[in-house]
Amino acid sequence: MTALAAPPADAFWATSLRRWNTVCWALFGAMAVGLVTTAPADGSKYRALALLGCVVLCYAVLDRFPGNPVVRPQVYLSVLVLALGGLAYLGSSYAALFMVTLPHYWMFGRTPRTSMGFLGFATGATLAGSLVRQGWSAEFFGETLVSTLIVVAVGVLIGLWAHSVVAQSTERARLIEELERTQARLSEAHQRQGAADERERIARDIHDTLAQGFASIIVLAEAARAGIAEDPARSAQQLRSIEFTARENLTEARELVGSASQPGPGREAAGSVARTLRRTLDRFAEDTGLTVDAELTDLACDQQTRIALLRCTQESLANVRKHAGASTVGVVLVRRPYGVELEITDDGTGFVVAESTGFGLDGMRKRLAELGGRLTVTSSVGDGTRVLATIPTADEGAA
Structure with a gap:
């Protein structure tokens, strides 16, 4: 059938209606042939053909032009009701037309209440036409009334079932469409979250590498400028440190831009993490002149753990350099039963941890x-700072 008859979401139902539509046209043709060949050649034959022609014409217009402003579903059903009453009065093929068009009340009624209403009118018109023709006879009560009511009852049951199937199909299609929209929104949310996570990762890498390197360069440049007259050798050493740090930053920047997976400076891919931290601590002591007490256990770990320990060390040392005003820094790296533990302490001025708003601690x-x-940070004003980083290794994490 056309779009009037079936929900567009249910392709199976639409296909079934199209098949019924073909059957319906064949039955209309058979009824017309039956009237022409079997009905007596009098005025009632032509009146019956005229009534059937009106029904077929309205059905054809409704089928081919569903948006027609003249022949609407209600108009067609009304014509069908009148035609059934007229054919019942004439006694010509009204029962066949009733059975052929029985699904139309449900196809065009749209709602069960409307369908039941038109079906009731059709039943009443058929019985009224038969009653006028037959009178209160045994034939009317024994055959016409009983057979009509049986057909109507079966049609009602089938129609209600069909409406239930269509309603379930429509609801299923709505739920599927809603699920697809939800999945699309979730996919967009995942994409946005992935982009946000990637931006945060890049920001953290820039802070831990380039920003810390530039901060070191600024501090070393200020110290070299201030002491270039009194201690040229010390200033020369600081200039070499500036050059080395700048080269490291340049390499780090290339890695960040190219999203390189190979380790670069400060991203040791092999070897002991203790040796990596030792080089970082030696550079820090050389640049700042602070005393560094280090107890570094020679242990092996995966690359991600090694990078995390190195970044935590660099961030902590950068905070000591910029804020602590310390004279001694202690660094302890050990393996515990629960994983790897890195502790960094200083005897500086300390701070209130709850009031810290920097990006560094949050990034760590x-x-x-x-x-x-x-990460556990313990500090108070005047008592120095203790930074404790713990990372479970593969075995301990599984346990």
Whole structure:
């Protein structure tokens, strides 16, 4: 059938209606042939053909032009009701037309209440026409009334079932469409979250590498400028440190831009993490003149853990350089039963941890959290600072 008859979401139902439409046209043709060949050649034959022609014409217009402003579903059903009453009065093929068009009440009624209403009118018109023709006879009560009511009852049951199937199909299509929209929104949310996570990762890498390197260059340049007259050798050493740090920053920048997966400066891919931290601590002591007490256990770990420990060390040392005003820094790297533990302490001025709003500590926490670890910062004004980073290794994490 056309779009009037079936929900566009249910292709199977639409196909079934199109098949019924073909059958319906064949039955209309058979009824017309039956009237022409079997009905007596009098005025009632032509009146019956005229009534059937009106029904077929309205059905054809409704089928081919569903948006026609004249012949609407209600108009067709009304014509069908009148035609059934007229054919019942004439006694010509009204029962066949009733059975052929029985699904039309449900196809064009749109709602069960409307369909039941038109079906009731059709039943009443058929019985009224038969009653006028037959009178209150045994034939009317024994055959016409009983057979009509049986056909109507079966049609009602089939129609209600069909409406239930269509309603379920429509609801299923609506739920599927809603699910697809939800999946699309989730996909967009995942994409946005992935982009946000990637931006945060890049920002953290820039802060931990380039920003810290530039901060070191600024401090070394200020110290070299201030002492170039009194201690040229010290200033020359600081200039060499500036050059080395600038080269490291340049390499780090190339890696960040190219999203290189190969380790670069400060991203040791092999060897002991203790040796990597030792080189970082030696550079720090050389640049700042502070005393560094290090107890570094020679242990092996995966590259991500090694990078995380190195970044935590660099960030902590950068905070000591910029804020602590310390004279001594202690660094302890050990393996515990629960994983790897890195402790960095200083005897500086300390701070109130709850009031810290810097990006560095938050970046360290997130970096460690990605590996299942955690960061603990203990400090108070005048008592120095203790930074404790713990990272579970593969075996301990599984346990």
